[in-house]
Amino acid sequence: MSYHADERGYYGEFGGAFIPEMLYPNCEELRQNYLQIMAEPSFQEEFHQLLKDYVGRPTPLYYAERLSKKYNTKIYLKREDLCHTGAHKVNNTIGQILMAKRLGKHRIIAETGAGQHGVATATVCALMGIECVVYMGEIDIARQAPNVARMKMLGAEVRPATSGSKTLKDATNEAIRDWINNPVDTHYIIGSVVGPHPYPDMVARFQSVISEEIKSQLFEKEGRENPDFVVACVGGGSNAAGAFYHFLDTPEVGIIAVEAAGKGIHSGESAATSALGKVGIIHGSKTLLMQTPDGQITEPYSISAGLDYPGVGPLHAHLYTSGRGEFISITDDEAMKAGLDLCKLEGIIPAIESSHALAIFKDRKFNEDDVVVVNLSGRGDKDLQNYIDYFKL
Amino acid sequence: MNRIKQKLQEDKKILSIYFTAGYPSLNDTVKIIQDLEKSGVDLIEIGLPFSDPLADGPTIQASSTAALKNGMTTSLLFEQLKNIRKTVSIPLILMGYFNPVLQYGVEAFCQKCEEIGIDGLILPDLPLDVYQEEYEPIFKKHGLINVFLITPQTSDTRIKAIDDASEGFIYMVSSASTTGTKEGFGPEQAAYFERIAAMNLKNPQIVGFGISNTQTFQQATAQTKGAIIGSAFIKHLTQNGVDGISGFVGQIR
Numbered sequence: 097m098s099y100h101a102d103e104r105g106y107y108g109e110f111g112g113a114f115i116p117e118m119l120y121p122n123c124e125e126l127r128q129n130y131l132q133i134m135a136e137p138s139f140q141e142e143f144h145q146l147l148k149d150y151v152g153r154p155t156p157l158y159y160a161e162r163l164s165k166k167y168n169t170k171i172y173l174k175r176e177d178l179c180h181t182g183a184h185k186v187n188n189t190i191g192q193i194l195m196a197k198r199l200g201k202h203r204i205i206a207e208t209g210a211g212q213h214g215v216a217t218a219t220v221c222a223l224m225g226i227e228c229v230v231y232m233g234e235i236d237i238a239r240q241a242p243n244v245a246r247m248k249m250l251g252a253e254v255r256p257a258t259s260g261s262k263t264l265k266d267a268t269n270e271a272i273r274d275w276i277n278n279p280v281d282t283h284y285i286i287g288s289v290v291g292p293h294p295y296p297d298m299v300a301r302f303q304s305v306i307s308e309e310i311k312s313q314l315f316e317k318e319g320r321e322n323p324d325f326v327v328a329c330v331g332g333g334s335n336a337a338g339a340f341y342h343f344l345d346t347p348e349v350g351i352i353a354v355e356a357a358g359k360g361i362h363s364g365e366s367a368a369t370s371a372l373g374k375v376g377i378i379h380g381s382k383t384l385l386m387q388t389p390d391g392q393i394t395e396p397y398s399i400s401a402g403l404d405y406p407g408v409g410p411l412h413a414h415l416y417t418s419g420r421g422e423f424i425s426i427t428d429d430e431a432m433k434a435g436l437d438l439c440k441l442e443g444i445i446p447a448i449e450s451s452h453a454l455a456i457f458k459d460r461k462f463n464e465d466d467v468v469v470v471n472l473s474g475r476g477d478k479d480l481q482n483y484i485d486y487f488k489l
Numbered sequence: 490m491n492r493i494k495q496k497l498q499e500d501k502k503i504l505s506i507y508f509t510a511g512y513p514s515l516n517d518t519v520k521i522i523q524d525l526e527k528s529g530v531d532l533i534e535i536g537l538p539f540s541d542p543l544a545d546g547p548t549i550q551a552s553s554t555a556a557l558k559n560g561m562t563t564s565l566l567f568e569q570l571k572n573i574r575k576t577v578s579i580p581l582i583l584m585g586y587f588n589p590v591l592q593y594g595v596e597a598f599c600q601k602c603e604e605i606g607i608d609g610l611i612l613p614d615l616p617l618d619v620y621q622e623e624y625e626p627i628f629k630k631h632g633l634i635n636v637f638l639i640t641p642q643t644s645d646t647r648i649k650a651i652d653d654a655s656e657g658f659i660y661m662v663s664s665a666s667t668t669g670t671k672e673g674f675g676p677e678q679a680a681y682f683e684r685i686a687a688m689n690l691k692n693p694q695i696v697g698f699g700i701s702n703t704q705t706f707q708q709a710t711a712q713t714k715g716a717i718i719g720s721a722f723i724k725h726l727t728q729n730g731v732d733g734i735s736g737f738v739g740q741i742r
Contacts, residue, residue, distance in 0.1 A: 114587060116544040116613035117638035118662060120647070259550050260540060272543050279642050279665045377588040377614060378541070390562045391592030392540040 099344040099411070099420055101300075105293020108418060110410035113292035115380040118276040122284070123380075125199065127294045133198050134191075134301060146190050147305060150223070151180045153187075155306075157313035157469070162441040163454075169462035172323070173444070173472045174310055176335060183447060183474030184303060184335045185216035189285055191302030193220040196283035203227045203282040207257075207271040209236055209264030210401030211243025212474065213287030218252035228252040231270040233263035240401065243478065261395045265406055268379050288332025289409035292380030296337075296409050303338025310469055311342055318467055325350040325462065328471040329452040331367070331403035333412045335473035340415075350422065352460075353412055354453045356398035357425035367396035368425040369408040370416040378407040384416065399428035399482060400448040402474070430455040432486050435476065447474030448482060492580035492608045493634050493657045496531055497693055503658075503715025504706070504741060505532035505695060506722050507584065509552040510569070511561025512538070517731050518569045519576075524731065526579040528738035532695075534611065534717065537566060537585030544613050546669035548720040552727075563593045567601050574606035582636065584611040595624055599631040609634035609657055617654060636660050641681040645688065652690040658714060661685065661694040669720025671699050674708050686712040706741050 105111045105127075113123055133139055147153040155175045164171045176184040189206075196204060204221050206228070208214030214230040221228035230247055234256040237244055247254050260266040268291075275284045289296040289303075311321040326343055328336035330353045343349040358366035366372060373384035378393060385407035386394045398404040408416075415421030426434075435451030438444050446454065450473045462468055476483065483489060496503065506525050510518050518535070525533050538556040542549065573581070583602065590598050590612060602610070610633055615624070620635060628635050634657035639648050642665055651659060663678050664671050678699075685694060693714035700709050701721035709716040718741065725737045 112616075112619065114614045114616060114619070117643060118544060118613075118640050118665065118667075120616075121640075121642040121644070259547070260554065265541065269541055269543055273546070273667045276544065277666050277670060374592070376591055377586070379543075380614070387588070387592065389592065390564075391589030392557060393588070394540075 099414065101293070101297040101411070105297060107410045107414035110383045110413040111293055111296060112382050113380055114377045114382060115292045118279070119272070119292070119380070122275055122279050123292050123294070129199060130195065130294050130298050133195055139194060139198065143191055143194055147187065151186050151190060152178060153305065154309045154313070155179060157310060157317065159317065160442050163438065166441065167457040167462070168464055170465065170467045172314070172467065172469045174306060174339065174469055176306065176471060176473050177444070177446065177450065177475035181216045181219050182477060183212050183216070184306065184338060185213045185287060186219065187305055187338065188287065188299050188302045188334060189213070189216040189220045192283070192285040193224050193226065196226070196285070197224065199283060201281060201283035203229070203278065204285055205229045205231065205271050205274050205282055206285045206287060207231050207264065207267040208287065209233070209267065209404065210478065211236070211240045211247065212402060212478065214252070214254070215243055215246045215250070217285050218247040218250035221252060222250045229274065230254050231257050231267040231274070233257045233261070233267045235262045236264065236267070236401070263395065264404065265393060272379065288334040288405070289337040289411055290332045290379055290381055290405070290407060296381065296411055299334055300337040300341055300411060303334050304341035306335070306338035306471060307340065307342035310339070314467070314469070322346055322349050323467040323469045325352055325466065325468045326471070327352040327354065327453050327456060327468060329354045329403060329449045329473060330408060330412055331356070331405045331449065332407070333409040335471050337409060337411055339471035351415060351420060352422045352424060352456065353415065354456055355423060355425045356400055356403035356431070356452055357427045358397045358399070360427055361425055365397035367398040367404045369406070370423045371425060373408065381407070381410050383407050383410045384413040400431065400452065402447065402449040403452065424456050424460060426452040426455040430458065434458070435483070436487065444472070445476035446472055447476050448479045450474055491632060491634055491657070492578070493532065493582070496580050497658060497714065502710040503531040503695055504738070505534060505715060505717040506530050506738070507534040507536055507717060507719035508722055508726065509536040509538055509549065509556050510566045511556030511559045512552040512723070513555070513726050513730055515559040515561060516569065518566065519573060520731050521734065522573060522577055522581070524734040525738065526577045528735040530579065530738055531715065532580050532582065534582045534584045537563060537583055537589055539586040539589060542586060544667055546667040546720065548669040548723050552723045563589050567605060570605045580608045581606065582609040582611055583607055587612050587615045596627050599627050599633055602633055603631035607633065609636055611636045611660060613638055617651060621654060638662050640665060641677060648688065648690070652692055655692045657692065659690065659692045659694045660717070661696045661713060663696050663698045663709065666698060668698055672701060673699060673705055682712045703741055
């Protein structure tokens with residue numbers, strides 16, 4: 097059994113392309129071309145060259161000695177926080193901008209929640225000299241002013257999404273509507289392993305460089321390619337998809353996905369989609385999502401802006417329901433404490449998203465000789481205000 | 490015979506009107522349907538509001554958000570419509586996004602539609618292949634016609650596949666756009682209307698998107714069976730409430 101997408105973009109019962117006919121030609125063009133384009137040697141060469149010289153890859157696999165000692169196991173951190181723009185997001189935007197160029201597209205649109213994917217998209221558009229429009233919820237624009245400024249400095253136009261709840265899901269709706277209205281010249285760079293086929297698979301493939309590197313780096317350090325566990329936080333799930341990718345079909349590697357419990361799973365303010373979601377359709381994908389009994393999509397909550405998506409990528413929905421993945425949810429408080437812990441023990445300020453993954457060690461015990469790789473998806477600069485407010489710094 | 494099929498056999502251009510259930514007020518549904526029928530409309534599309542209507546522009550989005558805020562739900566809509574066939578005989582179509590139908594249960598939803606006397610469904614984000622593989626027998630069992638969309642970007646091959654799968658009419662989206670975004674028609678639409686007319690499809694086509702008055706209604710129906718008005722009618726409801734529906738319809742044809 098494989099946990100990768102089948103040729104129709106299904107992961108078990110999840111995935112597919114539940115899109116209105118207006119989007120069919122756009123998705124179909126991408127579907128028919130993405131694998132072939134990605135397989136071209138010139139594409140691979142350009143992609144890897146940019147990842148190396150521009151993004152700064154490979155990112156280190158760092159043995160966190162003091163953290164390991166504290167939890168009595170062997171913890172490695174995959175340092176995606178050291179990527180250009182501060183997180184793993186740029187792996188995907190580099191890949192997709194090259195894809196867009198080969199498809200002859202002249203205009204890029206993207207959605208963003210906290211602004212990390214928006215910044216990563218604006219960055220590659222500046223790099224390639226391509227017009228860029230980023231949709232961002234009106235509420236997020238107000239609370240993420242530094243990232244809005246970054247996108248503007250990079251030459252992108254930031255358009256407020258004023259519909260619905262005015263946050264990430266609505267920004268995604270607006271980007272999709274833009275794509276419906278501009279079907280020929282525009283490419284939509286989705287920021288996570290969500291949306292209609294082929295997006296979840298394509299984004300996972302671009303992010304899979306993370307687990308590709310983990311294998312060779314771990315071999316250097318431990319004499320084996322496979323860790324006992326890989327841990328990553330999951331909002332939509334792109335960093336997790338990248339960290340899990342090359343281990344999905346290797347059952348001896350445990351996969352641990354960490355979701356945001358917000359103020360507690362049953363507090364009514366949570367983003368723990370696996371625990372609270374039901375099967376449904378969001379943004380063109382059949383997956384688990386948080387919704388009312390009537391099928392209206394609800395607004396999630398997490399202190400971390402990168403984890404408050406009401407759905408989860410179809411890959412992760414499948415990992416959850418099949419039992420292949422172990423799903424843990426972490427509250428705001430647990431994540432913030434784990435973040436501060438990493439600062440003090442290792443001298444690394446993590447993004448609050450990544451802090452969720454780090455927070456599992458308090459309760460989830462591992463053997464002393466277990467090798468546990470945690471994907472440190474982003475750095476905490478963007479979250480400084482949150483840390484300041486939370487810890488009264 | 491299904492009321493939609495019967496209506497399509499009449500030798501006239503079809504005027505179809507879309508409105509969002511639960512808007513402007515929660516309990517306007519039945520009155521709007523009755524007034525539309527009295528005003529000489531041929532077909533009604535009752536919109537089931539959704540929190541995330543991807544294919545809709547600002548006007549229908551806003552009506553959807555307002556309807557949900559008013560308290561509209563799938564069950565409530567069925568409750569409002571349970572006696573509708575005692576007062577109207579016009580063909581009725583429910584139009585909405587797939588997720589609320591999935592949550593209600595596709596079989597239960599179709600069953601309820603049959604009980605009420607709904608004639609067809611338009612679910613833009615239920616793709617053709619999934620419909621054929623999983624749901625077609627259920628729709629048919631309950632006498633529901635499923636209406637598919639085509640756009641100017643839809644390839645001839647796909648249009649033929651959609652024509653084969655259809656058994657009422659084809660919803661011909663006039664331009665690459667969300668609802669209510671573009672008004673009127675240009676050379677692109679003329680070429681598109683020509684192209685479709687030349688394909689001699691087995692199903693009649695009814696045009697939607699961009700129709701708001703007599704002129705656009707006539708342009709849209711010159712080579713097709715009919716036209717659908719959505720956003721323009723929602724705007725009318727926003728401005729006038731449920732009064733003056735016959736005046737609105739009267740100025741279309």
